[in-house]
Amino acid sequence: MSKPIVEVRNLTKRFDDFTAVDDVSFDIQEGEILGLLGPNGAGKTTTIHMLLGLITPTSGTIHMFGLDLAQHRETILRQVNFSSTYISMPFSLTVEENLKVIARLYSLQNIQKRIDEIIEKLEMGDIQYKLTRKLSSGQMSRLTLAKAIMTEPKVLFLDEPTASLDPDIVNKIKIFLKEYQRTAGLSILYTSHNMREMEEMSNRIIFLQHGHIVAEGTSDQIIQRYGQRDLEEVFLKLARESKEK
Amino acid sequence: MNLGRIGGLLSRHLYLYKRSFARLLEIFYWPFLDLVVWGFITMYLKEAGVSLHGAVAFFLGALILWDVLFRAQQGIAVSFLEEMWARNLMNLFASPLTVGEYLVSTMIMSMLKVIAVGSLMMVFAWVFYSYDMLKIGISLFPFILNLVVSGWIIGVLTTSIIMRFGQQAEVLAWGMVFLFQPISCVFYPLEVLPPILQSIAWMVPPAHIFEGMRTVLVDGAMPVDHILWATGLNLFFLVIIVGWFYHTFNVCKDKGMLVRVGE
CATH class of the missing domain: 3.40.50.300 (P-loop containing nucleotide triphosphate hydrolases)
Incomplete structure (x- = not known):
């Protein structure tokens, strides 16, 4: 543990008269x-959505890697990714096609090599060329995790x-995450x-x-x-x- | 602007067309059907002896150019709907992709659709009705370019409304362009409109293009004034509408709608 990589200060989000996040600070x-x-x-x-720049905070600041998210969105988001059971990916694309699109959005190099590596790490070889709409919920979770990990985020x-x-x-998933977090830091x-x-x-x-x-x-x-x-x-x-x- | 990210988003849409019969129908079947129906109408008018100089050229030329506008608009609006249906907006906008890159990518997508549909319709018109669209000459290029930009403007407007109001507004992706059809004077000259609508029509770039097309067909002269008016108006409206899209995007981010759109 060393310096804070994420610094959230007095983060507040109000939707009309409802306060979803109220003066939250953490590192x-x-x-x-x-x-x-x-x-x-x-x-x-809501806090995670603000950290991803998908919702604008009513007040407060978010800094990552020492940079203000409001001013350095692109630089920060290149080093950040997310995964959730509740998100989806385009159903009409195969698993590999979806990963290729994500790789291009994050300007990754050696895309095919990265995809092959993540497919192997998450044991997704059997679904690599499968249409996303045909995945089970467990396979879908692995795909969203793969898209998050593949970009080698720092956060x-x-x-x-x-x-x-x-x-x-x-x-x-827990074993993989723990191991990956430990090795990738x-x-x-x-x-x-x-x-x-x-x-x-x-x-x-x-x-x-x-x-x-x-x-x-x-x-x-x-x-x-x-x-x-x-x-x-x-x-x-x-x-x-x-x-x- | 990062070309890699623009290409990435573009590839996401091209993958869809690779295996979707319904999406291919949108490019091949509907434009072909439009052409068949309007082709028969013009043949009927000709045989009925309706005195209308260059009826085939008027109607088929107008139809092909109208489809350029329609597909350019759809290229933008339907691309957004695809993201909404796939609940993919979070993946896109939590990535380094910028709003500008998103717009440019959908504009390129719309251009690709226009090239596919436009070329196909020109070939069909030539094969079935011996109508050579290229006879319009050098003016055809600025006509098409201006109609594509007009399509982008209507497409971006439609997208911002769908983004703001969600699924209940998605029908606009197909219907919005038709709001502009009466004042675009696609199939009739502008002077048939009531005076008040004429004044409005002069502010609509496609009206200048369709008037210009008729000028070429009647006089053979290049309608420089119409092309300049259309270009100027298009640039003006494009700047306004892109600014409006950025504003709507920020409003949606503020209201938390970007993560809920499509639900």
């Missing part, structure tokens, strides 16, 4: 996996990358509703509620602070408190 260190935890509607996905945003997948695939912002997964994956966790950060630290620190047995109990406690309010 992601180089080589760190930061977990973003919170109930539905807590502001996790990766993973928004519930394992949601609705069977345990075997979840396990494979990339920084990851990770959201999930699976508390055990969050504990396993993250070096540090931020708990969001109603757009605010309500807890921050390692999973042990958070569990201790709230006097619960595990992260799941903390999540339930905070989520129920939030509903009562």
